[in-house]
Amino acid sequence: MDSLNIRFSGSGGQGLILAARILASALVSEGRNVAQSQSYEPVSRGGLSRSDLVVSDGEADYPLSQSLDYLLILHEAAATESSGLLDEKSVILVDADQVKSQPAAPLNVVSLPFVETARRLGNKRVANIVALGALAQAGSLCDEAALEKSLQAMTPAKFSTLNMEAFQAGRQLMAG
Amino acid sequence: MSERRNLQGNQACALGAIKAGCRFFAGYPITPSSEVAEAMARELPKVGGTFIQMEDEIASMGAVVGASMGGVKSMTATSGPGFSLKQENLGYACGAEVPCVIVNVMRGGPSTGMPTRPSQGDIMQARWGTHGDHAIIVLAPASVAEAYSETIRAVNMSERLRVPVVVLLDEVIGHLVETVDLDDVPEGAEVWRKWAEGPAEHFEPYAVTEDMVPPMPYPGDGYRTHTTGLTHSPSGFPTQNPALAEAAVMRTTDKLVHHRKEIESYRTQDVEDADFLIVAVGISARAARQSVRDLRSQGIKAGLFRPVTLWPFPEEALRETVKTSGAKTVIVPEMNQGQLVLEVERLLAGQVAIERINRIDGEAITPDDISAKAREVAS
Structure with a gap:
């Protein structure tokens, strides 16, 4: 049973766990099983923070990532911590300025x-x-409409327009 | 209606407790258990229940015991340092046979340790944390679905047997979000403690009954009762009469022996012909589950024995599993310096080789950790 492993990493407060939850929700609406784990430091903000998704059909044997198919790095704090889980097939999205x-x-x-x-x-x-x-653009991980629906459902209505603009801007960045 | 959704282990504990009829939660938030309290604060008022954030863990355990004596199914949740603080009042609940459920989400220790990092360092504390000879049940879920179903079982067993039940999660399982369909989880019928019935005159709150579980007087039903942490006779009043004192402690511990079959729960995977048997709980058991698959694909016959009821330990089942499989080696992976392995050694010393895998670095045990050990032993 091949699983798909995705990690969102950066600094506490960057919304990495929320982003993972939004993707996880969309994946489940498409019939996949998701195990989401998280790691953060005992600080109010800052410090290394990450959330992993192990996407499978049926309950994963081991719900934690042992290798990564997709890795997002949004902050220098997370620059190197995942290097042991990567290989040449891994797709790594990294912030150009923060890392x-x-x-x-x-x-x-x-x-x-x-x-x-x-x-x-x-x-x-x-x-x-x-x-x-x-990430959605890079990986075709799930249906775009499902992802947008999760995004709308799991974020405050007053940021709806801003979030949709951000989502589309991200797609365009990746599409080049 | 069937509904698949992503649910967190801690939240699943809260929903399971409410499903089983828990209507009182008193707690003091502590990482990595706080989501249990959060979910209870959100959900309990919707079903007419009561949530109280107390001033500390000692008081919250006291409130839980008091609420249960008042006739309400009660629960609290905590982690390492808070679990230590709860031991005094937990002991009172053991001695006075007050049904209650304590969720303990294990983090690195000792003391404040590593609040956000996983551990399985409370395996022995969950059994022996409070002083004196006492009966207690400890359940160890290994998935989000099981966090839900085992919390239901915890509430039900605490009611039926008048015994505190600890739901022991490690941080990984507590914070893990998995896709579950709660409709698929068997929950059984709702269970209540046996209430006192019949004439109030000569009522004995700790009467010796056939099933060893004394009926509990419902407050206001007119039964004269006395509850104390002191060793008590069937009348409920303190005694130092040697025969009564011995009988009082013996009944509470024998009670669990008497009901062992309904308390005991364990799962096995590929044990029938296993040369290597892995004994593990929580996230370490999930690592073992994949390790067994990986090792089998490499021609190494591994199997998994997973206690779901951790205490009382399913000792006959483990002995029987080892015997029927013919396993020569038992491997015990755990996130501590070796606690579960002590029980395994007690049961199997001299019959099989026992290998330990221990991690205390704040990281979960991986399938590769276990597979590497099995390959090392096999070579």
């Missing part, structure tokens, strides 16, 4: 300005949604 220690070839790295794009849209806190849009 100084950029992973390099032979890894498959896509460096994009997620946080800067969010800032241009008016709120850097939607960088997680910009990145989610890019």
Whole structure:
């Protein structure tokens, strides 16, 4: 049973766990099984934070990631911690400005300005949604409409327009 | 209507408790258990229940015991340092036979340790954390679906047997979100403790009954009763009469022996012809589940024995599983320096080789950790 392993990593407060939950919800609506785990430090904000999705058909034997098919790095704090789980097939989306220690070839790295794009849209806190849009574009992980529906359902209505703009901006960033 | 959804282990504990009729929660938030309290605070008022955030863990355990004596199914949730604080009042519940459920989500220790990192360091504390000889049941779920179903079983057994039940999760299972359909989870009928019936005159709150579970007087029903942490005679009043004192402790511990069959629960995977038997709980058992599959694909006959009821330990079942499989080696992976293995050694020493895998670095045991050990032993 092949599973799909996705990690959202960065700094606490960047909305990584929320982004993972939105994707997880969309995947479940399409009939997949998801195990979502998270790791964070005992601080109010900042510190290394990550959330993993193990996507499978039926309950996963082991619900934690042992290798990564997709990795998002939104902050320097998470720059190197996942390196042991990567291989040449892994797709790595990394913030171009926030991460100084950029992973390099032979890894498959896509460096994009997620946080800067969010800032241009008016709120850097939607960088997680910009990145989610890019990830969706990169991986065709699930139906776009399902993902947008989860995004709307799991975020405050007053940020609905901003979140949708962020999601589409992310898709366009990835599409180039 | 069947509804698949993503649910967190801690939240599943809260929903399971409410499903089983729990209507009182008193607690003090602590990572990594706080979501149990959050979910209870949100959900209990919807069903007419009561949520209280108390000033600390000692008081919250006291409130849970009091609410249960008042006739309401009650629960609290905590982690390491808070579990230590609850032991005094938990002991009172053991001694006075007050039904209640304690969810303990294990984090790194000792002391404040690593609040957000997983551990299985409370396996022995869950059994022996409070002082004195006492009866207690400890359940160890290994998935979100099981966090739900085992919390239901915890409430039901605490009611039926008048005994505190600990639901022991590790941080991984507590915080893990999995896709579940709660309609698929067998829940059984709702269970209530046996209430006192019949004439109030000469009522004895700790009467010796055939099933060893004394009926509990419902407050206001007119039964004169006395509840104390002191060792008590069937009258409920303290005694130091040696025969009565011995009988009082013996009955509460014999009670679980008497009801062992309904308390005991375990799962096996590929044990029939296993050369290597892995004994594990919680996330370590999930690692074992994949390790067994991986090892089998490499021609190494591994199997898994997973206690779901951790205490009382399913000792006959383990002995029988080892015997019928003919396993020569038992491997015990756990996130502590070796606690579960002590029980396995007690049961199997001299019959099989017993190998330990221990992690205390705040990381979960992986399938590769277990497979590597099995291959090492096999070579």
